[in-house]
Amino acid sequence: MEKETFISKEEILQALKENNEKIFERADETRKVFCKDEVHIRGIIAFSNYCCRSCLYCGLRKENKQIFRYRMKPEEIVKVACEIIQNGVKTVVLQSGDDFGFSRKTLVEIINKIKKGNNVAITLSVGEKPFDDYKAFREAGADRFLLKHETSNQSLYGKLHPGQSLKERLKSLEYMKKLGYQIGAGNIIGLPGQSIDDLVNDILFLKEFDVDMAGIGPFIPQKDTPLGNYPAGDLNLTLKFLALGRIVTKNIHLPATTALGTLNPREGQLLGFKAGCNVIMPDFTPEDYRRKYVIYDNKVPVTLKKAKKIIIEAGRKVARDRGDSLKRSDYAKNT
Ligand code: SAM
16 A cells, blocks of 8 residues: 655655655555556647747747647537547547637537537636636536646746736636636646746645646747747656656646657656656647647657557556546546
8 A cells, every 4th residue: 555645845855856766666656546557548639729828938829920820620629529539538638729719609519519429528728718718618518627837936927928927827727626627737847947946836736726637747949939949848857746746646637748758759658657647648639730739849749549559568558437536526427
């Protein structure tokens, strides 16, 4: 059984600074207790790369004139979602830039169509919206919402996200919790200007905010952004962060992210699984659009086939259920 997993702020700081393989063993033990050997697969559709925000690190920022913008048609989105379901994947993740070109009504219709007759979970990752939109999407059947906090350092958040504030983002997450969404936050490791103390606070934030899932990945530069010349986040630091995230939060869903696979295409995501991860998110976006969803450079394509290969390599198996929150028993009925 898992050992006592209380870990102090000082211990987290120390563990992030040193290289001690023991934290990976401990994270793996914790993962085994709370998530067993099952890995949940979530199929992503990046349906629009239009964005009204100016995040300094992201290739989708509205100031970037170098990318070709696209919006998938609602019927295309539903068609790809059906493919995901036919492939036995039980979560569809609808992701886009913060695109107000998709009305509330259109997104509600898409959600309705995907949910109709299917025991599939929908995760939205569409950024900050008016509260009435979150409500309408939830009523239409959206189950989860991923809105990463990006960094828990308020002043750094302000610098990296002109016109946005961490407080407002967290208000959205609080509201979604009230609406009954399973919520996901998460942060970027290695952002220019970020300190090790910030990372400690990110781990504690995930615990205190009581998230159901966390998307955690390294910063990867995108050449047409103001941060295009900064170095990528460090692989080992990201893995240590994931391990500590698992040890501290215990029962959240933790994806081995595509950004991790991009940093080290040979084994980044495999190492993520060994550091406490239990989720992988292959990309089902049609090729022509996928190439244009350039949030960072050299993004590796993670197909369903590749995801399954990594799961087997890690000695795990594909989960059969939807992989709802491990924290809230009321979701058990959906599995
Ligand atoms: N617009 C939605 C939102 O803000 O939640 C979702 C789309 S956004 C492109 C998805 C995530 O990409 C962000 O939460 C951010 O963490 C990540 N991202 C963007 N640029 C990145 C970069 N250069 N390196 C690593 N992650 C990045």
